[in-house]
Amino acid sequence: MSTTRPVVSVVVAAYNGEAHVGETIAAILGQTRAPDEVVVVDDGSTDGTPDVLASFGDAIQVFHQHNSGAAGAYAQAYARARGDWVARCDADDVWLPEKLELQLEALAVRPETDVVVTGATVFGRGAERPFSALPPADGLDDPLLFARHVYRANPICSSTALIRASLLKDLPEPTPRLPCEDYELWLHLLRAGARFHWDPEALVRYRQHSSNVTNNRVAMERSALAMHRAFADLPQDRALVRRTCARDLATIGRLLADDGDDAQARAAFAGSLRARPTAFALAWALLLSLPRGLRRRAVGAALALVRGERGRAEAAT
Known part of the structure; x- marks a missing residue:
């Protein structure tokens, strides 16, 4: 892979997402700075998801596996990705056209950055609203301050993240079938010393619908509690x-x-x-x-x- 131009792999974990995954993939392929590859792991879908993915032909790489949950599907996708940078996208979210281009511009200015995350807009159920309410970006330059914000509650929309691929290879195995698998990933990355850059501009549309994992509030809150106990050392x-x-x-x-x-x-x-x-x-x-x-x-x-x-x-x- 070339070192003069960042090579970006987009990874998507899909499970029974036939209603939305086509729009998700189309938005990824329609970026003003096209990704170098798109890796999709079909996590044992039982609906028409495989047919929707097949309709994109050679524009994407599709791998099928028995259902193992989002953590297992993303682990498979990371292992298949060949890029220097890995961009996550859930199978029901939608990127704005300049998402990748703007993130790579941010990396050019801040080459020490390991993870670029941005704001997002929630849509699909009720009025649109911001995904999270982190302080202004210039207030989070201190890695410990950022870690404390993330520790309090997950403020990051997973579909905004652009991650240095080498970091993903050295992380511990994800907790199987953890509802908040993305939160565990951010905490592992912070513990490993990854430097995050937060851009508050909303570059992703996060879709809410009846099938979201986050709709099971008790399971999500229990998972968050488990993470807060497991990473109690992080905020110091x-x-x-x-x-x-x-x-x-x-x-x-x-x-x-x-x-x-x-x-x-x-x-x-x-x-x-x-x-x-x-x-x-x-x-x-x-x-x-x-x-x-x-x-x-x-x-x-x-x-x-x-x-x-x-x-x-x-x-x-």
Whole structure:
């Protein structure tokens, strides 16, 4: 491979994506700076995804495997990619035409960069909105500061990432079938010392739909908690680790309470209180100790009190 011009491999993991993968691939092939290869791993699709991929002919390389989840599909794609740089794209997202060109321009200015990530726009369900809300790019030049932002919660749209390929070869094996496999990747890269460049310009459209993995909130929150425990060394801030894990557990508890799983919800709130006591977790732990009927009345009374206080404050103004 030539060293005078960056060689870019685009990798796509596809599973039952016939509704959207054609638009995704067309946007990749339509870049103002064309990729040098497009590697697609069909992760055991049972719908028409293989036919859609076949329609692109020799413009893309397609590899089929038994279903192993996104982590396994991307690991296969990384192993097949031959470029100096690897650009990820999920099979339902859409790149803007100048995405690759602008990222490579950023690399030319900052050759020490290992990973370029950008903003993204969420679309498909409800009003369009930004994917995440990281501070301005000039506030994240410090690698430790960036690591702390990423540790708190995953702010990166995976389809924006352009990664130095050599780093991917030395990372530990991904956790099988982890719902937040991309988050684990960023944390592994940060632990390995990778330097990120964050461009807030939205260069990717992130599609939300009923089949998104992120729709399973409890599984996602539990996976995030597992990552925050596994990478507790990364932010070099014990207080931040405690706050983050306590927040994760409180969120899990709230979701489980909504699902009617009182026993697991109580356990989650108890864990949150052990990590870092908060009024929110304590209130929910106490509520969950009440019989359901009494709990509903207590919640109703609390909401009525809040509405009353809000109404009096508005009247006073």
